[in-house]
Amino acid sequence: MTDVILQMRHITKTFPGVTALDDVNLTVRRGEIHAICGENGAGKSTLMKVLSGVHPHGDYSGEITLDGEACRFANIRDSERLGIVIIHQELALCPNLSIAENIFLGNERAPGGVVNWNRTHAEAAELLHRVGLHENPATLAMDLGVGKQQLTEIAKALSKRVRLLILDEPTAALNDEDSAHLLDLLRGLRDQGITCVIISHKLNEIREIADTTTILRDGRTIETLDMSAGVTEDRIIAGMVGRDLEHRFPEHEPNIGDEVLRIEDWTVHSPTQHGRVVVQGANLSLRRGEIVGLAGLMGAGRTELAMSVFGRSYGIGISGRIFKDGREIRLKTVGDAIRHGIAYATEDRKRYGLNLIEDIKRNVSAAALNKLATHGWIHDNEEYRVADGFRAGMNIKAPNVAAVTGKLSGGNQQKVVLSKWLFTDADVLILDEPTRGIDVGAKYEIYSIINHMADQGKAVLVISSELPELIGVCDRVYAMSAGRITGQVTREQATPERLMQFMTKVKEQ
Amino acid sequence: MTSVGPTTGPATAVPVTASELAVTKAPDRFGGRLFSANLRQNGIYIAFALIIALFAFLTDGDLLAPQNISNLVVQNSYILILAIGMILIIIAGHIDLSAGSVVAVTGAISAVLMVNNDVPWPLAILITLICGGLIGAWQGYWVAYFGIPAFIVTLAGMLLFRALTLTVLGNQGIGPFPDEVRTIANGFMPTTLGNIGLGPLGGADLLTLLLGVAFIAGIVVTQWRSRAGRVRYGQVVEPTALFVTKLAIAAVVVMTVIVQLARFKNLPWVLVLLAALVLAYSLLTDRVVFGRHIYAIGGNLNAATLSGIKVKSVTFWLFVNMGVLASIAGIVFAGRLNQAGPTAGNGFELDAIAAAFIGGAAVQGGVGRVVGAITGGLIMGVINNGMSLIGAPSERVMLFKGLVLLAAVAFDVFAKRRAGTAR
Numbered sequence: 001m002t003d004v005i006l007q008m009r010h011i012t013k014t015f016p017g018v019t020a021l022d023d024v025n026l027t028v029r030r031g032e033i034h035a036i037c038g039e040n041g042a043g044k045s046t047l048m049k050v051l052s053g054v055h056p057h058g059d060y061s062g063e064i065t066l067d068g069e070a071c072r073f074a075n076i077r078d079s080e081r082l083g084i085v086i087i088h089q090e091l092a093l094c095p096n097l098s099i100a101e102n103i104f105l106g107n108e109r110a111p112g113g114v115v116n117w118n119r120t121h122a123e124a125a126e127l128l129h130r131v132g133l134h135e136n137p138a139t140l141a142m143d144l145g146v147g148k149q150q151l152t153e154i155a156k157a158l159s160k161r162v163r164l165l166i167l168d169e170p171t172a173a174l175n176d177e178d179s180a181h182l183l184d185l186l187r188g189l190r191d192q193g194i195t196c197v198i199i200s201h202k203l204n205e206i207r208e209i210a211d212t213t214t215i216l217r218d219g220r221t222i223e224t225l226d227m228s229a230g231v232t233e234d235r236i237i238a239g240m241v242g243r244d245l246e247h248r249f250p251e252h253e254p255n256i257g258d259e260v261l262r263i264e265d266w267t268v269h270s271p272t273q274h275g276r277v278v279v280q281g282a283n284l285s286l287r288r289g290e291i292v293g294l295a296g297l298m299g300a301g302r303t304e305l306a307m308s309v310f311g312r313s314y315g316i317g318i319s320g321r322i323f324k325d326g327r328e329i330r331l332k333t334v335g336d337a338i339r340h341g342i343a344y345a346t347e348d349r350k351r352y353g354l355n356l357i358e359d360i361k362r363n364v365s366a367a368a369l370n371k372l373a374t375h376g377w378i379h380d381n382e383e384y385r386v387a388d389g390f391r392a393g394m395n396i397k398a399p400n401v402a403a404v405t406g407k408l409s410g411g412n413q414q415k416v417v418l419s420k421w422l423f424t425d426a427d428v429l430i431l432d433e434p435t436r437g438i439d440v441g442a443k444y445e446i447y448s449i450i451n452h453m454a455d456q457g458k459a460v461l462v463i464s465s466e467l468p469e470l471i472g473v474c475d476r477v478y479a480m481s482a483g484r485i486t487g488q489v490t491r492e493q494a495t496p497e498r499l500m501q502f503m504t505k506v507k508e509q
Numbered sequence: 510m511t512s513v514g515p516t517t518g519p520a521t522a523v524p525v526t527a528s529e530l531a532v533t534k535a536p537d538r539f540g541g542r543l544f545s546a547n548l549r550q551n552g553i554y555i556a557f558a559l560i561i562a563l564f565a566f567l568t569d570g571d572l573l574a575p576q577n578i579s580n581l582v583v584q585n586s587y588i589l590i591l592a593i594g595m596i597l598i599i600i601a602g603h604i605d606l607s608a609g610s611v612v613a614v615t616g617a618i619s620a621v622l623m624v625n626n627d628v629p630w631p632l633a634i635l636i637t638l639i640c641g642g643l644i645g646a647w648q649g650y651w652v653a654y655f656g657i658p659a660f661i662v663t664l665a666g667m668l669l670f671r672a673l674t675l676t677v678l679g680n681q682g683i684g685p686f687p688d689e690v691r692t693i694a695n696g697f698m699p700t701t702l703g704n705i706g707l708g709p710l711g712g713a714d715l716l717t718l719l720l721g722v723a724f725i726a727g728i729v730v731t732q733w734r735s736r737a738g739r740v741r742y743g744q745v746v747e748p749t750a751l752f753v754t755k756l757a758i759a760a761v762v763v764m765t766v767i768v769q770l771a772r773f774k775n776l777p778w779v780l781v782l783l784a785a786l787v788l789a790y791s792l793l794t795d796r797v798v799f800g801r802h803i804y805a806i807g808g809n810l811n812a813a814t815l816s817g818i819k820v821k822s823v824t825f826w827l828f829v830n831m832g833v834l835a836s837i838a839g840i841v842f843a844g845r846l847n848q849a850g851p852t853a854g855n856g857f858e859l860d861a862i863a864a865a866f867i868g869g870a871a872v873q874g875g876v877g878r879v880v881g882a883i884t885g886g887l888i889m890g891v892i893n894n895g896m897s898l899i900g901a902p903s904e905r906v907m908l909f910k911g912l913v914l915l916a917a918v919a920f921d922v923f924a925k926r927r928a929g930t931a932r
Binding site: 310311313333334335337338344346351352353354355356357358362365366367369370373376377378380381384385388399400402420 | 738739741742743744745795796797798799801802804805808809811812813814815816817818819871875876
């Protein structure tokens, strides 16, 4: 069993301002199922993008050898030619094409440029049989459930004579039955000699299926575990969270007052996947001057919970009750939420938070323009003064507030977003991944701003994927898993291990 | 940018005033960008000046003759009115292909009311404007509340309202219009204060000249006060010399046009109408909450929604507004021809769209100014007019206009790419 199929050595990949991978090593043996674990942002997906050629050779440093030969992929086609196929978390099937067409997309059974449909369907049927999908190859992809789409993706990979199959969170969107089927299939493929690399958050699945597990943390390889030696979930968690002394947090003495917001029995359904419950029976309470964390892995339903509360910006079939200062309120629109003093700063600043082609002052005023206007008439000098006050107070680095936000750094953009919400006079601020994509120095500033908000008697709910951040900043932390709030810990009790246990807890069936 | 150490919290951050930063940083780091931004904003005006100079030269100055300037305004007024509504819709990220048909149907409605049914003209105009608003509400409903792309809704509207025009008119032209309506579309302000001699330029209408001077004085005073206000708030303003030069150029241009108009027949009423609309809509886009929301929606729909902006309502009212403006254009056009015809307004929407894009609107939305759209419309008007003066055949006029449109948008895309605007 020393036959190595893939070796990645000293892989380092940087994005502007962030080192995503720092000297990562990965060795995968032929015919094994190799799991990669790590917190969100640990660098798992980036590593797989390097491997599959999404980040071309030259964009990273280090070397990749497949079957002893050095690889320099310029794009995905190059890696696929050598039999490396990646299946992303967001499935990439064309909904209006049939299963067969999807399987052979870009790889058509078309001698001389004319598609041979008989051959296409016959080969597709054979592949579907291999993956255990009993569907007509002519069925449209949009008529398939997520589980079957996943199987179609695997069939597509098999059609490319895959040697190394990479699956990014393959079971995240699947129910238990489909997950079990998929895991069986992966075992079957392993027996046929196909090597699998699987990224997963579900530790029980990893324990069940993986032969080897590599743990990444903060863009570094932490360790590689041989799963045959009876590794426990706690052991994996210990590796994932580690001890992190690099992050530093400003000192803060909380001054906690009365309850300001309470959410009871909050349930939200997915607007895209019929019948899927995204948030189930969540209960949450925030007090004045309190910084509360919300931990959870990708897909746990944290953002969905926050956005559905924020004027039903997400989801359908929402039920539950919201109390503000002890009185029940109904928030049907974002305007309602803002009027009731609730603010939500999105996790995706560029897509949902800022108007990037406009300047700082117009972004700061966007959510509360009426405060600067009488009878609809804007006092633009007042707007400038207000925005400039935030620029100075938040230390937004720009020559003046007429600077276009699209040209600011991530940290400064985030300060503009926070200014916008502070200007609405909100007393409940929900901050979704407030430090994502921000360098360490600016993170410290954001933490200070959060503390400052709490000192002013505001309640702050911080959604974050970084456990040290939650533990370092929050007075209390809720954990979510699969749409449920699975636990809460106080600052004193909070340890990464404890939170991770709650975050990976799946309801026993 | 200096990195911030962990000791610099927001509470302890040293406030740096805008003027300090502007002095220390603006020239080296932002100087180049400032210039390119200015070029992008002002390029359209420079292009306009060049095109005027070109045709003034080619026509031996006929382009700028008193009667021709008057014609330029009157002939293009309805396109310019449409362009005002169109730029707002384009800023919000939509489009209106039905404007020409709405011009036709509202012209027809006004003709049926005034000519066939002898409805007094002020009432008839009011009813026509309401009809335009209802047409806009119809389209706005489908776009804003039903979620159909504006391209489709207004393409359907283009057919629907053309069909409605033919129905209302019974397939024939209706006219003539009452004198008052013809005057609005085609007429001039009466001479009330008599003429005044301007030396070698001959006689000119005194009232027109006085209105011109008052208009310029108004511009200067408001600009000066607005600048003084910004200075008082410690904002960065352009250097005094540049500011004065700009104002002087604007004053000379306006006064030249006014003098030429005064030498011909006074101010056309439609110019007064147009000036009022441009002023009102410029203020709407710059200074009114509703106008700001249009930019927010076009700039980033998601962010606007999550900022509590009533996206649907704003979109709806934008189309209502477009319908009302199209009905104004419809009345002006019908009044000018003295007849409401079945083919009225054919292709007007394309001219209005071209005006908006030549005037600096962005295809993705979020960018554009009313004055820009007007300038874009005038550029096309000058090309039409100048080329017909030199006797160019119509296919060459189209060719030139097409190239100008392409060049304008290509320049905008190029400038944006160079500026590296993240989008």
